[in-house]
Amino acid sequence: MAGIEVTGPMHERFDEVLTPSALALIERLHRELNPRRLELLRRRAERSAAIAAGADLDFLAETKDIREDDSWRVAPPAPGLEDRRVEITGPTDRKMTINALNSGAKVWLADQEDANTPLWENVVQGQLNLSDAIDGTIEFTNPGGKHYALRTDQPLATIVVRPRGWHLPEKHITVDGEPTSGGLVDFALYLATSGQKQLDRGQGPYFYLPKMESHLEARLWNDAFVIGQDALGIPRGTIRATVLIETYPAAFEMEEILYELREHSAGLNAGRWDYMFSVIKTHRTRGTDFVLPDRNSVTMTVPFMRAYTELLVRSCHKRGAHAVGGMAAFIPSKDPEINEAAFAKVRADKEREAGDGFDGSWVAHPGMVEVCRDAFTAVLGDRPNQISRTRDDVHVTAAQLLDVASTPGDVTEAGLRGNISVGIQYLAAWLGGLGAVGINNLMEDAATAEISRSQVWQWLHNGVELADGQRVTRELVERLIDEECTAIGADFSGGHWAEARATFTDLALADHYTDFLTLPAYERMP
Numbered sequence: 092m093a094g095i096e097v098t099g100p101m102h103e104r105f106d107e108v109l110t111p112s113a114l115a116l117i118e119r120l121h122r123e124l125n126p127r128r129l130e131l132l133r134r135r136a137e138r139s140a141a142i143a144a145g146a147d148l149d150f151l152a153e154t155k156d157i158r159e160d161d162s163w164r165v166a167p168p169a170p171g172l173e174d175r176r177v178e179i180t181g182p183t184d185r186k187m188t189i190n191a192l193n194s195g196a197k198v199w200l201a202d203q204e205d206a207n208t209p210l211w212e213n214v215v216q217g218q219l220n221l222s223d224a225i226d227g228t229i230e231f232t233n234p235g236g237k238h239y240a241l242r243t244d245q246p247l248a249t250i251v252v253r254p255r256g257w258h259l260p261e262k263h264i265t266v267d268g269e270p271t272s273g274g275l276v277d278f279a280l281y282l283a284t285s286g287q288k289q290l291d292r293g294q295g296p297y298f299y300l301p302k303m304e305s306h307l308e309a310r311l312w313n314d315a316f317v318i319g320q321d322a323l324g325i326p327r328g329t330i331r332a333t334v335l336i337e338t339y340p341a342a343f344e345m346e347e348i349l350y351e352l353r354e355h356s357a358g359l360n361a362g363r364w365d366y367m368f369s370v371i372k373t374h375r376t377r378g379t380d381f382v383l384p385d386r387n388s389v390t391m392t393v394p395f396m397r398a399y400t401e402l403l404v405r406s407c408h409k410r411g412a413h414a415v416g417g418m419a420a421f422i423p424s425k426d427p428e429i430n431e432a433a434f435a436k437v438r439a440d441k442e443r444e445a446g447d448g449f450d451g452s453w454v455a456h457p458g459m460v461e462v463c464r465d466a467f468t469a470v471l472g473d474r475p476n477q478i479s480r481t482r483d484d485v486h487v488t489a490a491q492l493l494d495v496a497s498t499p500g501d502v503t504e505a506g507l508r509g510n511i512s513v514g515i516q517y518l519a520a521w522l523g524g525l526g527a528v529g530i531n532n533l534m535e536d537a538a539t540a541e542i543s544r545s546q547v548w549q550w551l552h553n554g555v556e557l558a559d560g561q562r563v564t565r566e567l568v569e570r571l572i573d574e575e576c577t578a579i580g581a582d583f584s585g586g587h588w589a590e591a592r593a594t595f596t597d598l599a600l601a602d603h604y605t606d607f608l609t610l611p612a613y614e615r616m617p
């Protein structure tokens with residue numbers, strides 16, 4: 092089939108998003124950029140093979156001049172992005188859109204990525220919700236009759252949209268019969284539907300860019316921005332993007348990524364959960380020296396995580412860019428004791444980030460907005476950010492970023508069970524259309540679920556010994572999958588639960604490691 096084709100169903104109002112100009116932009120982006128996207132994905136695979144063969148990540152020799160040239164800076168903060176002391180994240184369904192915008196956070200990361208299942212309905216309806224929110228007309232009534240609308244008594248959070256990563260296809264929109272890029276589709280639909288409206292309100296089309304593995308991938312986004320601005324007839328530099336440093340390779344290219352996007356840059360964010368996933372994935376076949384202990388014991392203060400966040404703040408402030416902290420996954424609980432512990436942990440996490448020089452940070456839940464805001468206000472006072480605090484005292488080496496071996500903690504049966512249970516529960520939710528869920532008082536999303544299933548794979552394929560002396564074998568993992576499914580107590584005889592169990596089992600046990608759990612899961616979706 093020549094040209095662009097929408098193969099997903101056209102529900103009510105979908106024509107307001109899938110307009111001829113939006114589709115023309117997708118077609119142009121696909122033709123001009125998709126071959127390079129595919130080539131960059133091939134390069135990821137080559138680098139991964141080199142690391143499996145013993146190569147180590149390092150700062151790049153060919154970009155030394157960019158790192159050593161002290162003269163360049165990114166663009167000054169755009170309207171609505173000067174003060175980012177607290178940012179809330181979440182999916183773009185109608186109720187959460189209203190709740191996030193009303194939450195008192197400075198920024199809302201409107202998520203089409205880690206917190207979202209890219210069901211066709213979510214992809215297009217999410218854009219309609221954003222459009223209605225920008226128009227100020229969005230409303231929602233829940234089945235119990237509770238009515239939701241935007242507040243008028245305080246400023247709404249600035250909207251920053253996170254499109255899908257470069258690896259994910261969008262199968263419901265094809266060009267010449269090929270699936271398009273999920274990320275370019277999310278970007279183009281938002282830009283075409285809401286870009287001009289954001290400019291009319293005195294802000295702009297702003298993005299968070301996930302899961303990049305190199306500065307060349309940032310260059311590809313920059314080229315998408317130039318094409319998008321040209322198509323809309325809006326000035327270069329109107330689009331702004333904050334890049335998540337959340338893959339191991341990208342940690343070695345922070346300044347290069349800022350440089351590639353400099354006229355569109357709105358800084359970097361420490362995407363700690365995907366980072367941990369990427370650390371596991373990158374070294375998954377390099378033996379037990381590269382094995383991390385139980386997920387819960389890898390805190391932000393272990394040496395390799397500390398090196399990463401220190402380098403991020405230093406790199407950003409050196410270039411006049413915001414450094415935004417990561418997600419504390421604790422969410423409020425109805426149990427007072429658990430609740431108190433959750434708030435204490437989030438408070439300590441945000442205080443550490445503010446003290447280290449971050450300009451703001453993320454929360455997963457409206458109940459956590461205040462605690463984050465207070466931690467940053469204690470350091471920032473009335474200043475919108477602390478970009479001027481350069482961290483010249485920080486000197487991070489490649490060896491420090493790679494120092495996984497000194498991470499304290501054990502691999503335990505409880506950790507293995509937890510990973511299995513969370514992985515299966517999350518996949519069931521994801522296949523049902525929910526990309527973020529609360530499990531055991533923690534926010535779980537695609538990034539945290541990737542950690543869970545990758546740890547099981549790595550422990551199994553490296554024959555790791557648990558703290559109690561058991562070895563992780565196929566038989567043990569199969570038995571624990573059985574037991575954890577019984578403990579979950581859902582009906583595993585069919586539907587999403589059966590698919591989740593099958594997908595998880597395959598991801599954990601197969602000899603071949605799957606790069607992203609969302610890829611086989613997306614194939615199971617209509």
Ligand SMILES: CC(=O)SCCNC(=O)CCNC(=O)[C@H](O)C(C)(C)COP(=O)(O)OP(=O)(O)OC[C@H]1O[C@@H](n2cnc3c(N)ncnc32)[C@H](O)[C@@H]1OP(=O)(O)O
Pocket residue numbers: 179180181182186187188190191202205206364365418422423454455456457527528529533534535536538539
């Ligand atoms: C690794 C990363 O990438 S982190 C970023 C991606 N992940 C996310 O964005 C996760 C965001 N968080 C969430 O999705 C949710 O907080 C969950 C799913 C974890 C928990 O949500 P719930 O089970 O609804 O929690 P809870 O019942 O305590 O919510 C209370 C209210 O707050 C709302 N709420 C909770 N989290 C959010 C949020 N992030 N944004 C907007 N509203 C929210 C709920 O909708 C609910 O509203 P209501 O009282 O009007 O019905």
Ligand SMILES: O=CC(=O)O
Pocket residue numbers: 205335337361362363364365366417418538
């Ligand atoms: O996207 C954020 C992360 O921690 O992953």
Ligand SMILES: [Mg+2]
Pocket residue numbers: 205301302335337362364365538
């Ligand atoms: Mg992430």
